[in-house]
Amino acid sequence: MYGRRASQLLKEVDSCEAGQLVPFNSDVFDQVIRECNEHNTQFQSLIRKMVEQNLDIETTRNDDHYGAAVHHLSLLRNKRCLMAYMYKTEISQYNRAEVIQSFRWKIGPVLPHEIQEKLHFSEKEYFKNHSAAIKSYMSEMDIDLTVDMVPPKDPYIQVRVLEDIGEVSLGEHSISLTKNSLHFLRRTDTEQFISQGLMEEFLE
Amino acid sequence: MSSWEDDDSAAAAAAAAAASTDVELLKRAWRNEKASPEILRFDSPLVSRVREQIQLLEETLDDFGESGVDDLVVSLYQMDLDRTLFLLRSYLRLRLQKIEKYMMHISKSEDLLSRLSQQEQRFAKSCTEMMEKHLEQSVLSKLPYGYDSVTRQSLSSTEDDMVPEPQLDTFVFCKTKSDVGAFQLDDIGEEVVDLVADDLYVLRYKSIKGLVESGQIDLI
Numbered sequence: 001m002y003g004r005r006a007s008q009l010l011k012e013v014d015s016c017e018a019g020q021l022v023p024f025n026s027d028v029f030d031q032v033i034r035e036c037n038e039h040n041t042q043f044q045s046l047i048r049k050m051v052e053q054n055l056d057i058e059t060t061r062n063d064d065h066y067g068a069a070v071h072h073l074s075l076l077r078n079k080r081c082l083m084a085y086m087y088k089t090e091i092s093q094y095n096r097a098e099v100i101q102s103f104r105w106k107i108g109p110v111l112p113h114e115i116q117e118k119l120h121f122s123e124k125e126y127f128k129n130h131s132a133a134i135k136s137y138m139s140e141m142d143i144d145l146t147v148d149m150v151p152p153k154d155p156y157i158q159v160r161v162l163e164d165i166g167e168v169s170l171g172e173h174s175i176s177l178t179k180n181s182l183h184f185l186r187r188t189d190t191e192q193f194i195s196q197g198l199m200e201e202f203l204e
Numbered sequence: 205m206s207s208w209e210d211d212d213s214a215a216a217a218a219a220a221a222a223a224s225t226d227v228e229l230l231k232r233a234w235r236n237e238k239a240s241p242e243i244l245r246f247d248s249p250l251v252s253r254v255r256e257q258i259q260l261l262e263e264t265l266d267d268f269g270e271s272g273v274d275d276l277v278v279s280l281y282q283m284d285l286d287r288t289l290f291l292l293r294s295y296l297r298l299r300l301q302k303i304e305k306y307m308m309h310i311s312k313s314e315d316l317l318s319r320l321s322q323q324e325q326r327f328a329k330s331c332t333e334m335m336e337k338h339l340e341q342s343v344l345s346k347l348p349y350g351y352d353s354v355t356r357q358s359l360s361s362t363e364d365d366m367v368p369e370p371q372l373d374t375f376v377f378c379k380t381k382s383d384v385g386a387f388q389l390d391d392i393g394e395e396v397v398d399l400v401a402d403d404l405y406v407l408r409y410k411s412i413k414g415l416v417e418s419g420q421i422d423l424i
Contacts, residue, residue, distance in 0.1 A: 033346045040348035075348070076357050082343045083366065087335065097335065101304050105297070126338040130304075133330045137300065140323045145300070148293045152286040155279055188286070 002039075002074040006032045006081030013085060013095065019106075021099050023118040029082070036078050043071040086123075096123065104131050105146065108195055147191040157187045160202040165193065226253045227288055232422060234295040239377065239423035240416065241370040241409055243302045243310065245319040254292055261285045299324060307332045308355065308367045372410040377424045379404050384420055387412075 005028055016022050046068040050057055057065075087097040100123055103111060109131045116124065138145055165177035170189045177183070177193075182202055193199040224232075229250055237244055265285065268278050303310060303324060310316045311332045317325055336354050344352045351357075355364040384399035389411040399405070399421070415421040 033343075036347055036351070040351070072358070072360075075351060079343075079347060079351055079357065080366070083339065086343055087339060097338070098305070101301075105301075120342055122338050122342040126334055129334040129337075130331065133327055133334065134300065136330075137323050137327045140326070141296065143293065143296065145293050145297045148286075148290045151294075152283070152290050155282045155286055 002035075002070070003077045003081070005035060006078045009085045010081055019099060019102060021096065021115065021118050024096075024120040024123065026120070029085070032078050032082060036075050036082075039071040039075040039078070043068050043075070046071070097126070100127050101130060103127065104134055105149070106195075108146065109135070146195070147188060149191075149195075152187060155187055156184055157190060158182060158184050158202040158204075159190050159194070159199045161193075161199050163198045165198055226250060226257060227291065230254050230288075230291055230295060234291055234298070236416060236423045237295060237298050237302075241372060241374050241376075243299065243306070243316060243319055245417070246299070246321040246324065248321055251292070251295075251321075254288065258285065258288055258292070261288070300327060303328045304331060306368060306370055307335060309369045312355075312364070312367070372413070373408050375406050376409045376412075377404065377406055378412060378416075379422050379424050381420060381422060384415065387415075 009025060009028055009032065012022050012025060046064045047057060050060060050062075050064050050068075055062070084095060087095055100119070103115065104127070107115075111119075111127065119127070134145070159182070161177045161179055161181050161183070164179045167174055167176050170185065175183065177199075190199055194201065229247075233244070233247055233250065261281065262285065265278065265281055268281065299320075303320070307328055310320070310328055317328070320328060339354055344354065350359040353359075353366075355367050357365055380399045380401055380403055383401045386396050387399045389395040389397060389407065397405070397407075399415075404424075409416075412421055416423060
């Protein structure tokens with residue numbers, strides 16, 4: 001059935017939990033692209049056939065016309081699905097580009113290996129460029145927007161260090177952040193470590 | 205010489221400014237931005253005023269550190285500073301995320317572009333270019349001729365029919381600030397509501413858009 005493969009792509013994205021990403025499905029993606037080109041070949045040959053029979057393509061309504069229309073519409077459908085998979089929001093609630101953009105806020109400018117693996121090469125490039133755009137906005141505005149992701153409750157929080165970080169200078173003090181040690185620090189100082197997964201908030 | 209209307213609106217703005225602090229105003233802008241489906245006008249003067257205040261507060265805190273003021277007082281000031289900073293960051297972040305979502309729609313409309321700050325305009329522009337490049341090399345370049353446009357489905361489309369737009373007829377919660385009186389919700393005048401001061405309503409965003417822009421109603 002025409003268009004089934006393309007809808008499979010969208011089902012994959014949609015069945016995924018919000019904010020998560022499935023690996024880029026290049027097999028199905030390439031098949032849909034091939035399908036598109038096949039539709040176009042068929043479409044062109046039907047149109048050519050009608051021209052050879054000296055029929056007016058605008059007004060003739062014969063079998064070939066409807067055949068061509070079906071190929072044209074199937075191609076459009078496939079294109080819309082491919083675009084929705086990558087970016088467009090009107091069909092699918094979640095799309096890859098939006099999730100990739102959200103990584104910049106949630107994870108930071110460097111993506112872990114597990115996520116890199118799931119991306120198309122063009123998506124990796126997009127993520128890099130997009131991060132750079134956010135960075136240049138932040139430097140123009142002279143404000144760091146990647147901290148303070150949740151409303152502050154207390155200026156200080158208790159944290160547990162998850163990985164050895166070493167000697168860090170915070171304000172006037174310098175402290176040694178060794179694995180599993182507990183610290184009572186200024187919330188703003190800890191945020192970058194927390195987002196990198198080096199620390200966690202310690203809740204009793 | 206300014207007209208009466210200008211005087212009136214200037215007086216109203218002065219009254220509003222006197223009635224609430226800049227941080228309150230920023231909180232309102234933030235809340236409106238959060239609840240509105242489309243991007244609202246960026247209030248540059250407000251943001252720069254808030255930033256000045258943040259800087260002042262930071263300097264005050266530094267002075268406190270040197271002069272050994274009570275820790276409790278210091279932490280109260282710190283908390284105030286943290287909250288204001290969060291509000292500002294969250295507001296700017298919210299706008300960037302909205303721009304990311306509707307970048308193509310925003311980039312092609314002069315009216316929408318004029319609502320952004322200069323830095324945001326640059327951000328929107330580079331985002332759109334990058335997104336187009338990304339879609340070009342991953343999808344569009346592999347599609348047959350005539351079907352390779354970002355904004356149109358095919359050559360036979362007569363208008364841009366592939367640009368995601370915000371849903372303006374979605375419902376929003378809102379609160380009136382003053383009496384607006386009988387307000388027409390649709391074009392033909394079949395639906396009219398009486399908007400009373402300090403009352404809550406759930407209405408279509410599209411119909412109260414003008415009131416949000418003029419500051420007569422707040423989204424919540």
